[in-house]
Amino acid sequence: MEDTLMGSHYDVVVVGAGFAGLYAVHKMRDELGLDVQAFEAAGGVGGTWWWNRYPGARCDFESIHYSYSFSEEIQREWEWSERFAGQPEILAYLEWVADKLDVRRAFRFNTRVTSTTWDDKAARWIICTDDGATCTARFVVSCVGGLSVAKEPEFPGSETFRGELYRTSSWPHEPVDLTGKRVAVIGTGSTGIQVIQEIANEAAELTVFQRTPNFAAPLGNEPVDLAQRRWNAEHHAELRAGSRQHMIGVPYDPPSGPALAATPDERRRIFDKYWDRGGFRLLVSTFSDVIFNQQANETIAEYIRERIRERVKDPATAALLCPTDHPYASKRPPFETGYYEAYNLPHVHLVDVRSAPIEAITPTGVRTSSKSYEFDVIILATGFDVFTRPLLNLGLRGRDGLKLEDRWANGPTSYLGVQIAGFPNLFVINGPKSAVALYNVPLATEDNVNFVAAALARAIADKTATFEATYEAEEAWGRLCEGILNLTVIPHSKGSWYMGENIPGKARAAYFFAGGAPLYRAICAEIVHVGYGGFALDRVSAPIPPMVRLDPAAALLLGSMLARGMKPLDELNLDEVRAVAESLRELQLPGPAMRVEIVEEPRARIYIPDRAGPLPVIVFYHGGGWISGSLDLADAPCRRLADENGAIVVSAHYRLAPEHSFPAATDDTFAALSWVWKHVSAYGGDPGRIVVMGESAGANLAAVAAIRARDAGIPLAGQVLIYPPIDPEASTASRTEFADGPFFTRAIGEKMWGAYLGGAELTELAAPSRASSLAGLAPALVLTLELDMSRDEAEDYAGALASAGVPVRLHRFDGLFHGVFNMSAFIPRVREMYASIGEFVATCKEQITEAA
């Protein structure tokens, strides 16, 4: 019979029939109306859940969440019988979905794609399969899954074993009877743990070969009764509310703050609570620092060890089961039901293959470096060659014959996990460096498929022949992925697939984006919003959008703000803006203790470090867009400035708009400066060494105060302008580029300027660049931020000062956004801003001394 596939051309070829492939076919074929051919190596749909039929296989996100959300009908009609469904039920669900969407007919099953070659002239892919069929397609959408290729065991001899040998990831479809048999399980990852607890009561003897113990916590599975099932199906929207806004895509409670700030009793109470509730809650709902801070992590690690020791009767076995060589969750956490109790059974044995490694599988069993064991059945639960191998197995060759193997010789690269530079029109769902490893997969899948479908729709509408990630975007994304991962404890794992370390010889790298689902989605949305920034359409590339260029810590902070439901600043009313400004105090490092004097008129706080005077003086004006902020907001930064610079810091109050519009704030801040000049010596300050300083709107006020001081004959040693807004009418590139943030937007900037000016005419007292002359002003340090809309006007002002003969230092900080000075607890690089200020203040002191 003639193969209808041979030589055919399609709009899209999809590879894989798991969660991703089924939805991708439906989306591309039924919603975009494209001609789609799909391939699947397995004999049916289901992907992971078709292959992994081992005893005890089940999901570890609740099934009401670990399922598609795109269809009302599917959610309403399907009822889950268990809180965490087992493999047969998940497979049945995916089969039911496939039938409902009628996607099976798009697939050619039992067919493995073996080579995928880009034909540059025709701008299409040539796809060949292991059954000899060939076709071409304008786009390839890879849905090959991250965990679909089993790791090859390092030890030889599998083929010599005379008993039954099974791999969990290709478990037989027929029932395997283990009764009365001597069974070995090699591997104690999520899979091994599920198998062991399931078969412990079935096998006559069960021997577990463990190399690295794992931190397993209770899953909390239970049957769901009929009434509850119906209720769940009818209330899916309610149940899922907030899922996508949660870091891992499941609406679990937010954490209680840092573990290190809690007492041991409080920690125990919170750990107990979420241990009992089961699943990922122990990681995500307990404390915010366990994934970032090794010391905090140790509190949860020790808690789990204690629970293991309580449950395992034999202390030596318990000790072997307690992980001590990696932080909790630096490997993907496994979950269990009666796993530890299995080791209390007399016929279950634990063998440590860290101290005596497995050397070979022999005809009769397993040989380690110290002993030989005999078995009837050996089960390999040794994991997967994650993320990269399934894609490499597609035999990809991109532009100019570029092999994916070569491209990835030093580890995987991609943009968003969705495209690989050099491989046009190839889209990957949940690829390496996507958010999928820490994101409930069906939701991650839907996000990726929707993104890809929109890209295809755009390419088709615009008749774009090639759609590809740029190398620069890939690099920027790689830096962000790596930077974020390095802020977590994950790189401290050993041998984890998270870092590619479970496969000998595989490059150690950041294999996924750990910034959480809300940030990932916000970045994807921004990329689309700016016209596919970082992608090249017909080789014309759009600039890499701001969020991809974020400093990793700034990105993480933004991600957690998004997860907490932060609305864009310009959508907030005045009270809300003020509340947000005050809430920034929680993001500041605490300031050191010191003597603080309160002055009532003009209102100010004077921070006096315990040093011999007379001391240099900093007059500081807080930020907040002239409409918010307070002396409280400036408290910690002022303490730190005083301490680090050995300076008296006067934090000056000023009246806020809109209640008090221009010129109230500039008058108040200048009055405070005049007062300081006259009175600061009474506090140990040197009136000949005053530096005026401000942050954001406070920096605008400082710049204006410097001009007024010059005109009034008040000598200043310096002015420090921390990302100052200079002129509301400035027309600059940064104003356009960062109009939508990150964090601070043009719309809120305009609102703030409007409230401050209150309709007044714009003069040098509001826009210092409009001064008739800038000559004779105090030396300036201008700090700007790469991703800030006021960046260019501030840098232009620095240029104007320099042109007028003012000594100027300009320091731009890459990857940071407006407001970060108040986020020192979460963005370590704010330290560099303080260091820059410190150097400048020191030079101001020297200059004055020289002049004297």
Ligand code: FAD
């Ligand atoms: P897969 O389901 O892996 O589907 C990919 C398909 O592509 C496979 O069927 C494969 O045969 C096919 N394929 C690959 N290469 C080719 C080729 N060259 N030619 C043709 N076909 C090819 N994630 C969670 O979020 N929660 C969980 O609880 C969870 N539990 C898991 C349990 C197990 C045992 C495993 C192994 C993984 C689990 N995961 C879990 C991750 C799981 O892989 C994903 O949740 C999800 O099922 C992946 O769907 P997918 O469609 O992206 O890929």
Ligand code: NAP
């Ligand atoms: P895994 O986590 O990589 O675990 C593999 C196990 O095999 C480890 O214990 C490993 O020991 C051991 N191993 C590998 N090579 C070995 C060797 N040569 N000698 C001795 N031991 C060896 O793989 P997995 O358990 O299949 O899980 C992979 C992922 O699939 C999970 O992280 C999870 O994402 C997913 N999954 C989820 C569930 C669920 O509950 N929903 C269930 C199963 C799988 P070392 O640690 O020392 O390398």
